[in-house]
Amino acid sequence: MMxxxxxxxxxxxxxxxxxxxxxxxxxxxxxGTARNxxxxxxxxxxxxESHVSMARKELQKIVNTAKSKWNIKSxxxxxxxxxxxxxxxxxxxxxxxxxxxxxxxxxxxxIDNLKKNVPIWKKEIFENSEIWVASYS
Amino acid sequence: MEIDVILYGVARDIIGANKYKIKxxxxxxxxxxxxxxxxxxxxxxxxxxxxxxxxxxxxxKDYLIQKHDEVVLIPPVCGx
Numbered sequence: 001m002m003x004x005x006x007x008x009x010x011x012x013x014x015x016x017x018x019x020x021x022x023x024x025x026x027x028x029x030x031x032g033t034a035r036n037x038x039x040x041x042x043x044x045x046x047x048x049e050s051h052v053s054m055a056r057k058e059l060q061k062i063v064n065t066a067k068s069k070w071n072i073k074s075x076x077x078x079x080x081x082x083x084x085x086x087x088x089x090x091x092x093x094x095x096x097x098x099x100x101x102x103x104x105x106x107x108x109x110x111i112d113n114l115k116k117n118v119p120i121w122k123k124e125i126f127e128n129s130e131i132w133v134a135s136y137s
Numbered sequence: 138m139e140i141d142v143i144l145y146g147v148a149r150d151i152i153g154a155n156k157y158k159i160k161x162x163x164x165x166x167x168x169x170x171x172x173x174x175x176x177x178x179x180x181x182x183x184x185x186x187x188x189x190x191x192x193x194x195x196x197x198k199d200y201l202i203q204k205h206d207e208v209v210l211i212p213p214v215c216g217x
Contacts, residue, residue, distance in 0.1 A: 032217045048216075049145055051209050054193035055216075079216060091217050111217060119190065119209070120216030121146030132147035133215040135186050 002076040003059045005052045005120075010078050010089040021073040023095035028103035030111050032091040034084045044125045046084045051119040054077070058118045066095075066109050070102040075109065079120060090122075138162055138204055141169070148187075148212040150181045161204045168198035174210075185213045 002018050012031065019027055034046045063075050074096040084090045093110050097103040114120075122133045141156040144175060149155060157174070165173075167189045175181045188211040189196055194210070202208060 016170075050213075051143070051145060051190070051193075056189055057193050071197070115215065115217045117214065118216050119145070119211055119214055121212070122215040122217075123146070132150070132212070134185060134213045135147040136183050 001063070001074060002078070003056055003063070004078045005050050005055055005081055006078060007080070007082045010080060010092050012089065012092060015076045015078055015092050015094050018076040019074040019096040020093045021096045023098060024073045025098050026100040027094055027096045028100070028107040029095075030091075030093045030107050031089050032111070034086050034088050034090055036086045038124055041126055043086065044127060045086060045122040046090060047120050047125060048079075048081045048084060048090065049123075050081050052081075055066075055118050055120055059114065062110055062113045064115070065113075066106045066126070069109070070097065070106040071099075072097055072102065072106055075106075075110070077114075079116045079118075081120070140202070140204060140206065140208060143209045145209070145210070146212050147184065148210045151178050155177065157210070159202070159208075161202055163203050167196055167200045167202065170202065170208075171198070187212055193205075 036043055076094045079091045093107055095103050095107045124131050138161055139158045140161050190209045190211050191206045
């Protein structure tokens with residue numbers, strides 16, 4: 001199991017190899033990438049920041065809950081902070097389970113809850129402005 | 138005695154600083170802190186959510202801030 005918040009570029013194959021487990025029949029991987037537009041408005045790059053110590057703890061809680069719901073053999077989560085250029089990975093979640101259904105469902109559960117509870121903030125940088133995503137209704 | 142409330146994201150932009158000082162000589166609840174912030178910086182009222190974490194855990198509005206607490210303002214999160 002691995003949980004990291006990192007300023008480094010995400011190494012997708014490394015994360016997948018971390019969760020590879022002899023008892024697993026499948027690995028589900030979610031990769032979040034930096035999109036070049038929001039509602040048609042051109043995005044130049046993303047910038048993430050986090051209260052890292054708490055983010056790790058909150059991610060651990062989400063993983064613990066997922067483990068209580070599904071039969072998970074191994075999990076790895078890596079979330080980037082700092083500048084993330086268009087097309088680059090901002091987050092990766094890999095879950096290895098005995099059977100694919102558990103892998104699909106638990107991976108989705110983890111990314112959905114990551115977006116709700118974990119103290120990570122995303123700023124979209126446009127050509128002439130910037131916005132902290134989801135801050136204002 | 139004063140302690141620093143740590144600011145991230147849009148909360149830092151609203152206040153224009155990395156930290157916000159509060160006095161803890163008089164007992165202050167999280168609710169009191171949020172009310173004080175909203176009075177001084179009305180933009181906080183427009184946020185979709187605003188929570189407080191103490192020592193890396195979310196706390197409820199009735200929590201009383203202690204002098205050795207690490208207090209962090211949590212504006213709307215958006216990981217992923």
